Amino acid sequence: MSDQDHNSSEVQDFYERYPYPRPVESLDKYRERWQDRGRLRADFHLFWPAKPFSDDHTILIAGCGTSQAAKHAIRWPNAKVTGIDFSATSIAATAELKKKYSLDNLTLHQLPVERATELGSTFDKVVSTGVLHHLPDPDAGLAALRDVLKPGGAMYMMLYAPYGRTGIYMLQEFCRRLGITATDEGIRDLITALGSLPPGHPLETLLREAPDFRHEAALADALLHPQDRAYSVPQVFEFLGRGGMRFGRWLQQAPYSPNCGVIAQLPQAGRLSRLSPAEQYASIELFRGTMVTHSFIAYRDDADETSIDLSGDRWLGYVPIRLPDTICVEERLPDGAAGVLINRTHTYRDIYLPISADEKRMVEAINGVRTIGEIATDISPNVASEFFQKLWLYDQVVFDASGRS
Numbered sequence: 001m002s003d004q005d006h007n008s009s010e011v012q013d014f015y016e017r018y019p020y021p022r023p024v025e026s027l028d029k030y031r032e033r034w035q036d037r038g039r040l041r042a043d044f045h046l047f048w049p050a051k052p053f054s055d056d057h058t059i060l061i062a063g064c065g066t067s068q069a070a071k072h073a074i075r076w077p078n079a080k081v082t083g084i085d086f087s088a089t090s091i092a093a094t095a096e097l098k099k100k101y102s103l104d105n106l107t108l109h110q111l112p113v114e115r116a117t118e119l120g121s122t123f124d125k126v127v128s129t130g131v132l133h134h135l136p137d138p139d140a141g142l143a144a145l146r147d148v149l150k151p152g153g154a155m156y157m158m159l160y161a162p163y164g165r166t167g168i169y170m171l172q173e174f175c176r177r178l179g180i181t182a183t184d185e186g187i188r189d190l191i192t193a194l195g196s197l198p199p200g201h202p203l204e205t206l207l208r209e210a211p212d213f214r215h216e217a218a219l220a221d222a223l224l225h226p227q228d229r230a231y232s233v234p235q236v237f238e239f240l241g242r243g244g245m246r247f248g249r250w251l252q253q254a255p256y257s258p259n260c261g262v263i264a265q266l267p268q269a270g271r272l273s274r275l276s277p278a279e280q281y282a283s284i285e286l287f288r289g290t291m292v293t294h295s296f297i298a299y300r301d302d303a304d305e306t307s308i309d310l311s312g313d314r315w316l317g318y319v320p321i322r323l324p325d326t327i328c329v330e331e332r333l334p335d336g337a338a339g340v341l342i343n344r345t346h347t348y349r350d351i352y353l354p355i356s357a358d359e360k361r362m363v364e365a366i367n368g369v370r371t372i373g374e375i376a377t378d379i380s381p382n383v384a385s386e387f388f389q390k391l392w393l394y395d396q397v398v399f400d401a402s403g404r405s
Ligand SMILES: C[S@@+](CC[C@H](N)C(=O)[O-])C[C@H]1O[C@@H](n2cnc3c(N)ncnc32)[C@H](O)[C@@H]1O
Pocket: 008, 011, 012, 015, 020, 021, 062, 063, 064, 065, 066, 067, 068, 084, 085, 086, 087, 090, 111, 112, 113, 114, 128, 129, 130, 131, 134, 135, 221
């Protein structure tokens, strides 16, 4: 057995014993949330701003774990969803959900990501979150996923990020030195030890802010994983480049933007603005310092580029769609603001957008049907384009730029 095969079977054995995330029994609330057509449209155009909405795409969930493939099958009932994972336990947990929710649009295979081409199909969307950084050869995993991605398809990935995980890597090393492995006893003792972690330890904030960490599977997944690596922003871009992929966008772009939150107020903001986007993101990751993962959308490098462009005048035909989980707060406002826009999925507290009364009227006019041109009738094009760009950067809206409406 080669070293790589050995590492891979160690990871497989790990997930057979400690499936992660913990299996769930009910997806009722999840199903209810995704009944909302606005949520579905926002999700679609996040990946494909320039394509007209459709819901009959094909989706591969690579390294699907215990529930992710079932969730996508529930979310997109007209799509064909395929879930693969090399852990029999994860596939069995997903199969339970398939049965419980009669998910005829879901197919499951116990298969390593690296052998995705054996499915003999290609997909409009490939989702692989929390998986590739566990492979002995992540490049081989990405190559296999690119092979099954249709030319106009989109890939959604989540990879670990290094700086926010410093405390995790310290404790991993602690466990390695002491020969602590993922056994029930090892995990129990580790939970006890973590209760005595000194204040100020780099792991402390994570433990406090991720209560899930108290559960055995989560703790094992973070601290006792036999194989895990992390990617800084430049490493994400290099990884994609080697894999024939092109970076599309961060799933949440405000935390990486030089124009949002505290970063926009720094004395170095002018210098930042002169860098390329990839260099801006790399610098911001260093300044923020606490990112634990990078979630992003990527496309094949031979696919047409379809970026959002708020110069020229095509954007007047874009239809803004509010992202779910965005709210307009109207209490305790900063001076001169008529509201403050927040995306509740952001974890950085500095990311909020105060808006004027005119801007609030535009936000309230967004209904998923009107174009920007129809919303901003009495606003000068420069002001409107700047404002809608801001809404987009702050993860308040996505655009249907298909020009169909
Ligand atoms: C941290 S879990 C993430 C699960 C799921 N993607 C999610 O976000 O909920 C990682 C999953 O990837 C699977 N996995 C890891 N390496 C794999 C490989 N080489 N081939 C297939 N599955 C793999 C594990 O069995 C596990 O179920």
